Amino acid sequence: MANRKVLPLEHDHQDENFLAxxxxxxxxxxxxxxNVPVYTPDLQFxxxxxxxxxxxxKKKLIRDLAIFTVAALLIVSSVLFMLYQLPAVFFILQGFVTVFIMAYSTVSFVKQVNGT
Amino acid sequence: MEEKDLIISAKRGDQLAFAMLFKNNYPFLVKYLIKITMNPDTAEELAQETMAKCVEKIGLFNGKSKFSSWLISIATNLYIDQKRRSKRERNWKAQEEAFRRMKWHLESRNEEWNDALSALGKLKDEIRIPIVLKHYYGYSYEEIGEMMKISPGTVKSRVHNGIMSAREELKLHGEQESAAAGTRSSR
Incomplete structure (x- = not known):
């Protein structure tokens, strides 16, 4: 009990310093x-x-849309080219992408389960 | 026109409504930025960048908080991002110059330069910002956490540690102890 009487006093002293x-x-x-002056410009500014x-x-949106369109056209035309000219490569690529997505999903899921 | 109506018009793309919102909140925003950057020039630059960002993101403003709080939140994150990106060494000379200018402003209005401002200026940004938001603007730990994208617990510990550092810097502990010793010896 004697010790408990001292502790609150120290805390009070610390609190006082903190509040100060x-x-x-x-x-x-x-x-x-x-006291630091701030100049507010007029409404026109x-x-x-x-x-x-x-x-x-607006400019950024147009640029991004242009990049997206060009990239999409390139991807679609190369896929169509592969489908009609190199069907074997096309199906190998399809298989490869499917396996990759499955593997990636499994690894992410396992990581999530182990993490929790 | 009330702020609510101005926000609705601004969301519809009304430039005048945007301009009025910005004009009304500009002094508040710049004064907040002066407190966290301790540099009036940086504060004005950041205020303009904040307004530009605000035009871009107005669709995301849900109206739950005040518009000024939303501006503060954007400004805080812009400042932190800028600091993080430009990890170049701090320009002490420029900071010193900014401090001198602020001192001059205060002294020219017969106000003394408060030592607490120097102590605050020496703290890291991620510590100074929550202190200003908590103890000057009165935001809660949760609100500050949302603004700075950190947990309320982290905000609380940063504020506490920051005040402790400022207290050491201000030598408040020593002053009070010596004052106490003085009264003891006089008795």
């Missing part, structure tokens, strides 16, 4: 908030910023 540090930090941040960003997004 928090208070100092809050005061410091408050003085930053109040923000409108311009939004328009510019929308333009950039």
């Amino acid at each position: 540090a928090v208070k100092k930090i809050e005061d410091g941040l408050e003085s930053l908030e109040e 923000f409108e311009h910023l939004v328009a510019e960003q929308k333009q950039t997004m």
Whole structure:
């Protein structure tokens, strides 16, 4: 019991220091908030910023769509070429992809089970 | 027009609504960024990047939190990502210059430079940010965790350790002990 009387006092002292540090930090941040000037641009500046960003997004979308279309066309045409000109290679590839997907799924599943 | 209506219009692609939302929240955002970056120039640059990101992601804003909280969340992640990407050595000279400018701003308004700000500036970003969010803006550990994509427990320990480091830096422990010793000897 005698020991228990000392411990709370130490904690109180620590808490006081902790709260004093928090208070100092809050005061410091408050003085930053109040005294560092921030210039807010006019409405036109923000409108311009939004328009510019929308333009950039549009350009990015067009570029991504173009890349996707070209890649898709390349893949489809090469698969069709293989199917009609090299059917053996086509079926080997089909088999290889199926085995790969099954193996990958099994490994992922086993990892997940072992992990939990 | 209320903020809710502005957000609905912005989601429909209204540029003026976007601009009004940004204008209303700009000082809040920049002041938050000044507190976490300790650099007014970086804060302004990041604020503009945050707004650009916001235009891109407005469709994902669900309206559960305030718009300003959402902006803070985007800004925080942008800042952390930028820091992570540019793992170049910290430019101490530039940081020193930014500190001096902020000191000058405060002193020109007859405000003393608070030692706590220096102590806060010496902390790592991932520790300083939760301290600012918790003890200045009053967000809960859960909210900060969601903003920074870390667990509430991690936020809590970072805030606690950060305050302890700041306390050491401020020599609060020593001050109080010496004050106590002084009163003891005077008795």
